[in-house]
Amino acid sequence: MTEPNGSPSLTEQVKDKVAEALPTRSKKSEKKDKKAAEKAAKKEQYAKEGKATAPKQPVKPVNDESAVVRDPDAMFKEGWLDEVRKERPSPDVYTRFPPEPNGYLHIGHSKAIAINFGFARYHGGKCYLRFDDTNPEAEEEKFFTAIEDIIRWLGFKPYKITYSSDNFDKLYDLAEKLILKDGAYMCYCNDEQIKDQRGGTDEKNKHPRYACEHRSRPVEESLAEFRAMKDGKYKPREAFLRMKQDDYQNGNPQMWDLAAYRIIEQPHHRTGSKWRIYPTYDFTHCLCDSFEGITHSLCTVEFINSRESYEWLCDTVEVYKPMQREYGRLNLTGTIMSKRKIARLVKESKVFDWDDPRLYTLVALRRRGVPPGAILSFVNELGVTTARSNIQTVRFESSVRKYLEMTVPRLMVIIDPIKIIIDNLPDDYEEEVENGFGPKSVDMGTVYIERDDFRENASSDFFRLAPGTAVGLLKVTYPITCTSFKKDDATGLVSEIHATYDRPAEGETFKKPKAYIHWVAESPKHSSPVKVEARVFNSLFKSDNPEAVEPDFMADIREDSLVTYPNALAEVGLNEIQRRAPWPEEAGEANREVKPGPESVRFQAMRVGYFCMDKESTTERPVLNRIVGLKEDAAKNA
Numbered sequence: 001m002t003e004p005n006g007s008p009s010l011t012e013q014v015k016d017k018v019a020e021a022l023p024t025r026s027k028k029s030e031k032k033d034k035k036a037a038e039k040a041a042k043k044e045q046y047a048k049e050g051k052a053t054a055p056k057q058p059v060k061p062v063n064d065e066s067a068v069v070r071d072p073d074a075m076f077k078e079g080w081l082d083e084v085r086k087e088r089p090s091p092d093v094y095t096r097f098p099p100e101p102n103g104y105l106h107i108g109h110s111k112a113i114a115i116n117f118g119f120a121r122y123h124g125g126k127c128y129l130r131f132d133d134t135n136p137e138a139e140e141e142k143f144f145t146a147i148e149d150i151i152r153w154l155g156f157k158p159y160k161i162t163y164s165s166d167n168f169d170k171l172y173d174l175a176e177k178l179i180l181k182d183g184a185y186m187c188y189c190n191d192e193q194i195k196d197q198r199g200g201t202d203e204k205n206k207h208p209r210y211a212c213e214h215r216s217r218p219v220e221e222s223l224a225e226f227r228a229m230k231d232g233k234y235k236p237r238e239a240f241l242r243m244k245q246d247d248y249q250n251g252n253p254q255m256w257d258l259a260a261y262r263i264i265e266q267p268h269h270r271t272g273s274k275w276r277i278y279p280t281y282d283f284t285h286c287l288c289d290s291f292e293g294i295t296h297s298l299c300t301v302e303f304i305n306s307r308e309s310y311e312w313l314c315d316t317v318e319v320y321k322p323m324q325r326e327y328g329r330l331n332l333t334g335t336i337m338s339k340r341k342i343a344r345l346v347k348e349s350k351v352f353d354w355d356d357p358r359l360y361t362l363v364a365l366r367r368r369g370v371p372p373g374a375i376l377s378f379v380n381e382l383g384v385t386t387a388r389s390n391i392q393t394v395r396f397e398s399s400v401r402k403y404l405e406m407t408v409p410r411l412m413v414i415i416d417p418i419k420i421i422i423d424n425l426p427d428d429y430e431e432e433v434e435n436g437f438g439p440k441s442v443d444m445g446t447v448y449i450e451r452d453d454f455r456e457n458a459s460s461d462f463f464r465l466a467p468g469t470a471v472g473l474l475k476v477t478y479p480i481t482c483t484s485f486k487k488d489d490a491t492g493l494v495s496e497i498h499a500t501y502d503r504p505a506e507g508e509t510f511k512k513p514k515a516y517i518h519w520v521a522e523s524p525k526h527s528s529p530v531k532v533e534a535r536v537f538n539s540l541f542k543s544d545n546p547e548a549v550e551p552d553f554m555a556d557i558r559e560d561s562l563v564t565y566p567n568a569l570a571e572v573g574l575n576e577i578q579r580r581a582p583w584p585e586e587a588g589e590a591n592r593e594v595k596p597g598p599e600s601v602r603f604q605a606m607r608v609g610y611f612c613m614d615k616e617s618t619t620e621r622p623v624l625n626r627i628v629g630l631k632e633d634a635a636k637n638a
């Protein structure tokens with residue numbers, strides 16, 4: 001598209017700029033046809049999903065049939081979820097995601113979200129977000145908001161937001177019905193007595209199960225006592241309503257007369273002080289599924305034994321019976337997911353807060369800059385089976401890296417700078433500098449490079465900058481050679497390097513350097529570079545299983561889990577990338593129902609890693625979080 005005066009339109013100009021700043025194919029990458037083919041197929045896939053158009057970039061046409069890219073709907077088309085659908089091929093599909101509002105969701109929950117919301121979406125059905133709020137002791141308002149927000153951030157829209165507590169009246173009526181059908185009784189046993197009735201806990205004194213004395217009481221008495229319990233006759237733990245499930249033949253402990261209602265004296269955040277008795281999970285979940293007409297109730301395998309009690313209760317109180325099926329939990333090794341343990345890390349200031357980028361809560365992954373689409377693509381890649389998946393964090397990171405590689409722009413950032421003065425810069429060098437997001441003209445008299453790209457002594461195994469050696473600067477035609485350097489007496493660190501620009505004389509050729517390094521230019525005219533703080537996160541724990549460490553997981557915390565670079569410098573193009581966020585453009589937060597936050601300013605800092613803007617950024621001082629490192633990191637140290 002061109003403007004009436006024949007010059008490219010603003011959109012075209014911007015697109016060109018993006019293209020320039022996006023990944024270009026190096027010789028090394030050209031060898032990797034398969035990888036390129038995968039990328040191209042993935043790009044096509046994003047477009048097909050209508051979720052993303054990966055920014056314009058040079059990718060080789062796909063002609064390698066061996067390239068395998070996971071279809072974004074693969075988890076629904078094949079395997080366990082496909083079987084579940086075939087088992088109940090009802091025309092309408094209703095699912096639900098039922099979190100307890102007692103903490104922030106973690107990476108494991110993203111699997112439950114992707115399964116429940118995704119299954120409904122794939123089959124043209126509807127998914128409820130149902131807050132399973134039957135325990136007022138643990139619930140807090142902030143968790144309701146955070147859970148809803150993160151689901152929308154992941155790109156899902158609940159059909160309706162419901163609360164188990166919406167059904168307290170109906171549930172109570174069904175509890176009375178259950179008693180009247182001789183399916184429940186009021187029991188006054190304590191924990192010890194219940195354990196003994198179930199055969200005892202001491203291995204040496206195991207005995208057959210037996211019924212408690214309350215089990216055979218008349219129905220009318222249980223009903224009267226249940227009403228009395230509701231009206232405040234008993235204190236917590238003095239009495240409870242117990243389901244009459246067990247026929248003493250059943251080996252499933254989830255059928256051993258489970259509790260249906262218990263006394264909790266804390267006001268409920270929604271129903272206030274109306275109730276002193278609250279239904280348990282086992283009584284509530286199946287009945288709420290039934291009220292909402294859930295067709296496929298998908299949950300994790302630890303509920304497999306509960307399926308029998310789920311079906312028993314629906315049948316006994318004669319309500320519609322949904323189908324419960326169970327999939328394997330997702331766990332990331334080397335992380336902590338337990339709410340109690342994360343709370344301790346926060347309380348003892350080992351992490352900033354629940355959204356500290358070293359954690360694997362979804363708020364933390366969001367703050368760290370992981371795009372929502374990357375989380376979904378990771379879950380899809382793993383697939384769904386009944387087996388528990390114990391996945392290493394490196395696999396998660398590699399999935400995120402693959403996603404970012406396709407979708408975010410590139411920029412140069414120096415995290416630990418040393419200044420170089422180029423003493424012989426010719427006046428007409430600008431044509432020899434290819435610039436991306438920044439201003440067209442770059443003032444290259446003074447540039448900054450990474451401290452570890454310089455060595456005080458040249459050696460045959462070091463291809464970057466050292467006295468008397470030449471190195472290439474990315475996007476600059478000719479290399480530079482170090483002529484001298486100065487050190488700071490106080491710190492002993494190199495403080496300034498002098499170099500020459502090696503443009504060959506007319507008719508001469510130049511020797512291509514063995515390595516190219518990144519750099520930023522000092523250019524007051526363009527307010528360059530941008531001073532930033534860069535935060536590099538390593539894993540929080542030393543081992544793969546912090547829970548197994550003695551005396552406890554706190555002893556496994558790494559000292560270097562956060563490395564801060566307070567004096568990092570970014571190309572001024574950072575401002576343009578920020579202005580045009582969210583990145584990825586369409587697969588990112590732009591299409592979602594949440595306002596993109598600073599973390600949606602994502603880019604690749606060339607040779608350093610993928611970064612995003614942290615929520616603590618100010619206009620004067622942007623703070624960058626490293627999302628993941630680059631695969632090429634190892635090569636950088638060659």
Ligand SMILES: Nc1ncnc2c1ncn2[C@@H]1O[C@H](COP(=O)(O)OP(=O)(O)OP(=O)(O)O)[C@@H](O)[C@H]1O
Binds near residue numbers: 103109111300330331
């Ligand atoms: N690690 C996991 N992998 C897959 N699904 C999960 C995982 N953890 C929880 N879920 C599922 O998410 C849904 C809502 O979870 P809820 O908050 O009630 O879970 P939870 O088991 O209390 O989680 P946690 O104790 O780990 O915080 C449930 O259906 C649950 O089975």
Ligand SMILES: NC(=O)CC[C@H](N)C(=O)O
Binds near residue numbers: 298
């Ligand atoms: N069936 C389920 O999905 C269980 C959900 C319930 N909130 C729990 O984890 O305890």
